[in-house]
Amino acid sequence: MYRERPAGFARAVLWTSTTAAGAAPTRVLPDGCLDLLWSSRGGLLVAGPDRTAYLSGGGPAERWVGLRLPPGTGPAVFGVPAVELRDRRVPLGDLWPARDVARLAERAEAVPAAVLAEVAVARLRAAGGPDPLGARVAAALSAGAGVAATAAETGLDPRALHRRCRHLFGYGPKTLARILRMRRALALARADTPLAEVAARCGFADQAHLTRDVRDLAGVPPTALLPPRPV
Template identity: 40%
Template sequence: MYEEAAAPAALRGVARCVWRSASEGPKRIVPDGCVDLVAGDGGVFVAGPDTAAWSSVTTPGAVLSGVRFRPGRAAAVLGVAADELRDQRVPLAELWGRSVAERLAEGELSPVEAVAGRLADLPPPDSAVAELIARLEAGVARVGEAAAAMGARPEAVWVGEATSLRLEAGAARVAEAESAAVSERRLRRRFVQAVGYGPATYLRISRFQRAVALAPRVAGLAALAAAAGYADQAHLSRDCRALTGLTPRRYFRGSSTVDVAERDRLRSA
């Protein structure tokens, strides 16, 4: 059983959804660019942003509940940079103290209530990071495309590739491009701290998420690769193996994993 619902109005600026899950066996969790606060089965932990699949194993009959944060917003709520949580399952007591963690574990406090209690002094989202996330999720083929589209504001571009674009576009001086590169590096640091990894990794993961969402409606791996924005089927195959540990034929077959169907989205725990 896996049930997902829209986040309550008070949490919609920081949470993508809330969920409940019960599983009779191990469940494959694949990267989705998000961080989750998870409570149940006698524990409370934060599941950091993943770069590869992991297996969630719970006591038979145990029910987990959680809040899935919007990409880029977990760090502010949790009080720790997202890259420090990358590929980690961190007990909440290490972040918020034993009192809150114990109340969550005992059912006195829900994950939604715990997150809501942290919002009063929450800083606003980083607008440049948020815009870059949105552009990467919009289906660009390369990070440079998103950076070029943000070129009107020097602070809101991606390092390296975007600097080359500036020079090719006729930057008046090398110093001008170098100055832009400083802002680009600063943005990259902010992106990594907010999301957990760099824009190139986030683009790879969001593209795979798109393939998973499209899979129930698209017949054939070649067509799925094209619809999701991959260069070709081989490109999809490489990313699928890297992110899930399975070939596309096994992963998208449905019976091989519980998180392919739309009702069982990525990272259901």
């Protein structure tokens, strides 16, 4: 069972998930985001930006509450470059003072969503907000702009853009562009757009190119990620 809703600040999203013991793992697709998590078994954690799909669950019953920070926002909250968290799930205590995390964990047992949002808002305020470059780069790449055009639009040379992207998103602009394009393609496909048309609209060479890219990033072809069609 999975639900999500707007967190009410910085385009962040609060989500909840409950998994039964022994349930099949859930495939979490890469999205360029960092998440602040509370787990009924693991306490407070940070999920870094993934390059490929992450399989969650498959073990004992567990309840999750998460705060998904939009691409480029995580470093301002956690105080570390996103690349240091890439493809990792780490205890929050590895990043922040243990005493502070222990107090947060105690409060989160009762109202995890409120605590996650409260601490993220406070950290963002203390940092002066997220780096505005993150939203500009993510918006340009989401709209299909190339890396060179994005660098020109932001006033950075390609090497500087690559360095800033690793800090903000955990990987360079080419990888982020592939991930955002995959998510844009899947959104169209889930709205019943034929895959050949999806490929053309999202800038893939053809449907086979779309299938290869989704398989590389998600571990399965796009058809495996779409809801079953009515018989």
